[in-house]
Amino acid sequence: MLHVERVRSRLARDLHDDMGSTLSTINILSNIALKQIPLEEKTSKEYMSTINNSTTQMMESMDDIVWSINPVNDSIVKVLARMKEVAGSVLEPNNIDYQFHTDNAVKDLNFSMEWRRDIFLLFKEALNNIVKYSKARNVSVTLKKSGKSFQLIVEDDGIGFDINARVSAIRGNGLKNMKKRAETINGQLDVVSEPGKGTRVNLTVHLA
Numbered sequence: 001m002l003h004v005e006r007v008r009s010r011l012a013r014d015l016h017d018d019m020g021s022t023l024s025t026i027n028i029l030s031n032i033a034l035k036q037i038p039l040e041e042k043t044s045k046e047y048m049s050t051i052n053n054s055t056t057q058m059m060e061s062m063d064d065i066v067w068s069i070n071p072v073n074d075s076i077v078k079v080l081a082r083m084k085e086v087a088g089s090v091l092e093p094n095n096i097d098y099q100f101h102t103d104n105a106v107k108d109l110n111f112s113m114e115w116r117r118d119i120f121l122l123f124k125e126a127l128n129n130i131v132k133y134s135k136a137r138n139v140s141v142t143l144k145k146s147g148k149s150f151q152l153i154v155e156d157d158g159i160g161f162d163i164n165a166r167v168s169a170i171r172g173n174g175l176k177n178m179k180k181r182a183e184t185i186n187g188q189l190d191v192v193s194e195p196g197k198g199t200r201v202n203l204t205v206h207l208a
Contacts, residue, residue: 064124068117076109079116080143083123087141090127096139103144109207118181119152119203122189125178126154126201134158134199145207152203160193 067073067082084100091098111119123141130136136158144151175191182189182203193199 064117064121068113068120071113073116074110074113076106076111076143079111079120080106082120083141086124087127087139090124090131091139094131096130096136098139098141101140101142101144105145106143106150109145109150115185115205118185119205122178122181122203123152123154125174125181129174130154130156130158130199133161136198148207150205150207152205154201155198157198160195160197160199162195163191163193 072078073082080100080102087098087100127139130139134156136156138157140153140155142151142153142155144153178191178201179189182205185205187203187205190202190204191199192202
């Protein structure tokens, strides 16, 4: 019962965070547009572009939540299929080649809803960072089981960055979110990068 309540609270928080802020943005821009008619064409296009992007983001977030709570998707095979689908939609439009490497032992794993969601969203954040910052041409995704540990490794051949230097607020928040997701499932996230040598994101989760 306690587990069910925790899951319900988590979903409520996710819906509030993911949907609430996006709907607020759409509502504010819509009200501004209505009160300032007629708008200049440039301003109108900017508003509509922001609303369109916000709506798309909200639809993707809702799709992720629905996928994560469906028990049919508990197996790692389903998680892997979802990862490949997202990789194609995010990387291919940016002309980034990608490969997946999966150990046979991984295919027998099953994850709880919470683990599955956090692993997937961490992976998605890693891909978004690659597209936004790396200027990479190739990405390698590895899923493997070593003893009692599961590992997800995402590597790119991009420009990299100085891990010890102060990163931008946006990128910094992205890395913090990834680390927080790793901690939520009792995992460890290691990010290795240096200028000119790409970036490696390594999630290690200890299995029960």
